[in-house]
Amino acid sequence: MARVAEIDTMLVDKARSFIPRLRERGAETDNIRRIPEATIEELKEAGLFKILRPHMYGGFQSNMRTYTDCIVEISQGCGSTGWIVALCAIRELMVAESFSEKTHQEIFGENEDVVFAGVYEPRKCIAKRVEGGYMIEEGFWMFCSGSLHASWGYFGMPVMDEKGKLIDQCLMTVPFNQMEIMDDWHTMGLRGTGSNSVKMNNVFIPDHRVVSFSQALNGNFASQHLRDVPLYNTALFPSLILSLGLPGLGLVKAALEFFQDKLPGRKAAHIGVEYVRDAASTHLMIAEASLKIDSASMHYYRVADDLDDWAQRGTYMDKPTRVRALADIGYANQMCKEALDLLMLASGSGFVYEGNPLQRIFRDFWTLYSHRSLSPNITKENYGRVLSGLESNALRY
Structure with a gap:
C-alpha cells in the first residue's frame, strides 16, 4: 500500500x-x-x-x-x-x-505508446451488420479532443434492427489511421485541444471491438480479466463527466494566483485608496472568490472519493448516487464560474490585452463551462427529481 x-x-x-x-x-x-x-x-x-x-x-x-x-x-x-x-x-x-482482453491485446500488444481520443455521441453513424462485425458506411463525430495526437479511438455507434429501430447504443474502438480528421477547431477558447470533427467511411469493425454502451454505463463490463481490480469497477459516466469539469477548477485556481501576484503593485482609481489591495471591495471579492473555489473543490473531490470508495468496496455505484455525482459536478462548475466572474471584475479592464494570462483563462474556462454535460441547471434538475422520488430525465448517468 x-x-x-x-x-x-x-x-x-x-x-x-x-x-x-x-x-x-x-x-x-x-x-x-x-x-x-x-x-x-x-x-x-x-x-x-x-x-x-x-x-x-x-x-x-x-x-x-x-x-x-x-x-x-x-x-x-x-x-x-x-x-x-x-x-x-x-x-x-x-x-x-x-472492452475485452482480446481487444486490449490488439490495442496495446507490445506497444505502450497509445493515446486515445473519442466521442460517444455521433452526429451521424450508419452501421450495417456484416459477417464478423459491422461496416461503418458513414460516420461523423464532432468535438474529438486530442484527435491530432491519438493512435486509437472509441466512438458511439447506434445499432438498428432491419426496420430501422434502435436496438442499442454501442461503443467501438478503431485505429485512428482509419479516421479522417477535419480541420474545423477554430474557437475562442481551449484552442490547443485539437477538438476537431472526425469521420470514417466504409470501415469494418470486428465484433470484439464493439460493446454495449448502455450495459457499460450500468457496470456490466466486457473486461472479465479485470474484474478483480477495484479501479475497473468505477462508475463510468460520472467519471467521464468529472473529466470535463476538472480542468475548470485548475483554471480558476490559476486565475486566483495571477490576481494575487499582481495585487501588491496595482494602483487604484476613484475608490478612496491608493492601492487596490487596500479597498474593502477587493477584500470582499477575493474572499468570496476563494471560498467559491474551495466549494467547487469540495464537490469535485467528493465525486472522486465516492467513485473510489464504491469501486474499492466492489460495488457498482447505484443510480441515485450517480445522479448526485453529476449534480456535484454541475454545481462545482457553477461555483468556478462565479469565482472567475468575481476575479475578472476585480481585475479591471487590463485583461482585454492579448498576453494577459487572465484573458486566456477566461476564454478557456467559458469554452469549458458551456459544455452541456456540465450544465448546472440540467444536473440540478435531475438530482431534484430523484430527491422528489421521481426518475431522472437524463438518458445516461
Whole structure:
C-alpha cells in the first residue's frame, strides 16, 4: 500500500512540475491550435496519460483522487493541456472497463505508446451488420479532443434492427489511421485541444471491438480479466463527466494566483485608496472568490472519493448516487464560474490585452463551462427529481 501511495504522490508531483513550462508555451499552444509535440512527448515520458491504465498494459492503475489531483495541477499551467490529459487519461479507464482482453491485446500488444481520443455521441453513424462485425458506411463525430495526437479511438455507434429501430447504443474502438480528421477547431477558447470533427467511411469493425454502451454505463463490463481490480469497477459516466469539469477548477485556481501576484503593485482609481489591495471591495471579492473555489473543490473531490470508495468496496455505484455525482459536478462548475466572474471584475479592464494570462483563462474556462454535460441547471434538475422520488430525465448517468 505504501508503494501505491508513493506512486500517487510521484504522479501528482510530476503533474505540478509541468505548470511553469505550460505557461511559457501558452501562446504557442493557442497559435498552433494543438498541444506542442514537445509537451506531448514530455507528458508521455512522465506517464501522465497512463494514470488509469491497467498495470498489465504498462499503466499506473491509480485511482480517481490521484487522477483529479493531476488534472487540476496541469490545468493551472494550461487549460488546453489539462483538458487533453483529462480526456485522454479517462479514456484509458473507459477502454479498460468496457472492452475485452482480446481487444486490449490488439490495442496495446507490445506497444505502450497509445493515446486515445473519442466521442460517444455521433452526429451521424450508419452501421450495417456484416459477417464478423459491422461496416461503418458513414460516420461523423464532432468535438474529438486530442484527435491530432491519438493512435486509437472509441466512438458511439447506434445499432438498428432491419426496420430501422434502435436496438442499442454501442461503443467501438478503431485505429485512428482509419479516421479522417477535419480541420474545423477554430474557437475562442481551449484552442490547443485539437477538438476537431472526425469521420470514417466504409470501415469494418470486428465484433470484439464493439460493446454495449448502455450495459457499460450500468457496470456490466466486457473486461472479465479485470474484474478483480477495484479501479475497473468505477462508475463510468460520472467519471467521464468529472473529466470535463476538472480542468475548470485548475483554471480558476490559476486565475486566483495571477490576481494575487499582481495585487501588491496595482494602483487604484476613484475608490478612496491608493492601492487596490487596500479597498474593502477587493477584500470582499477575493474572499468570496476563494471560498467559491474551495466549494467547487469540495464537490469535485467528493465525486472522486465516492467513485473510489464504491469501486474499492466492489460495488457498482447505484443510480441515485450517480445522479448526485453529476449534480456535484454541475454545481462545482457553477461555483468556478462565479469565482472567475468575481476575479475578472476585480481585475479591471487590463485583461482585454492579448498576453494577459487572465484573458486566456477566461476564454478557456467559458469554452469549458458551456459544455452541456456540465450544465448546472440540467444536473440540478435531475438530482431534484430523484430527491422528489421521481426518475431522472437524463438518458445516461
